[in-house]
Amino acid sequence: MGNLTKKQNDVLQFIKDHIRDCGYAPSYREIGEHFKLSSSATVHGHIQSLVDKGVIRIGEEGEARSIELVPQAEPIHRSFRLSADVVNLPMMGLIAAGQPIEAITDNETMAVPASFVLDGANSYVLKIKGQSMIEDGILDGDFVVIERNPSPRNGEVVVALLDNAFATLKRFYREPSRIRLQPANKTMDPIYVQDCIIQGVVRAVIRKFQPV
Amino acid sequence: MGNLTKKQNDVLQFIKDHIRDCGYAPSYREIGEHFKLSSSATVHGHIQSLVDKGVIRIGEEGEARSIELVPQAEPIHRSFRLSADVVNLPMMGLIAAGQPIEAITDNETMAVPASFVLDGANSYVLKIKGQSMIEDGILDGDFVVIERNPSPRNGEVVVALLDNAFATLKRFYREPSRIRLQPANKTMDPIYVQDCIIQGVVRAVIRKFQPV
């Protein structure tokens, strides 16, 4: 993987930002406009270079806005004087009952002792928004460690994706003919579903008090 | 699932927002109005594309406002291990309201990210026993990270040592002529003292769910 030129780096950064902000890739002319290039052919050249160097991918010939980022291997480095195993879990976003998970733009991470999770590579952190889980001792602003797990046990707190594509934190109970999702709020009735997507299981709750 | 075009992405986002805000899907002409489209046929085209790409579902032919979101699996993000500052805090014992701290014989420790505590050398961990702190979201079996701190701020949760040498977890409020120790239980009255020994301040609450 040959290193990128300055311009290629700038273009790549712009593409990344655009995808993050808009959810889709920019067009060649939009890229050109940003860099004050009057010809889309110039942009085409840069894109080709980036494809050749393997940092991006584009769809079939002619497909519009089809630039995709190729995941780059992240450097792993260990420390020798590590007193304990710690995993840095990505902070994936905010979760509130009845709302889709809201992504956090900053690429924040949170250090968590490795003993908290069985599979650190399959875990992430969500920040709680709202008071809906208050009866389970999960408060507004708390962090929960989620482990992707296809088979939750009864009584575990899970991140469930309902039909409407909204994510909620609920207690999971598999009953003979259905699945019961029990909210941690007595004023709310349980939700019964035949099937639902379980995004993950809550492995830990962490509350940090601001020392100011 | 082919990627969405720019407009399809925008339309999908609008539908999501509308369902979240109003509880039901928008009509084609409402979508068109928002995007300044004069023909509902245009919207119909976008909706069809979204259905074909499997991100939404619509009811039987002609059913009004029947757009539903199809739950999408989340992309897998990788977490990584790295050398982070971690402190191994000693597990000092069990604490229950109205009881002295009960020492744990095993010389257990708990790994905690250094960001949890200001002064790792002056911190320790207690395990909660009982339901007395339930209204503060601190449940039986939780761990609290305590930092020895002579000057707690108002509203912080502290380990207070009362005259009777029993330790409790209470919220600390310094009032003009006294100190108020507020329990996290509405059935219990606050305790007023002229002075008391503050053993430490709660910096974090950690709840581990047993994966097995």
Added chain:
DNA sequence: CTTGCGTTCGGTTTTTGTTCGGTCTAGAAT
């Protein structure tokens, strides 16, 4: 009957990636 809604039809306009020549510069090789 009117209103709101999704659907269908044809045709037009805009957007988008791509290609083809050609210019300019800076640095290395001959």
Added chain:
DNA sequence: ATTCTAGACCGAACAAAAACCGAACGCAAG
């Protein structure tokens, strides 16, 4: 000094995909 190469750029043109329009049509509910 001359040639060669690579990076960055322009302007024009092209074809396909995407987006759009306006006018109907059918259906259901108030």
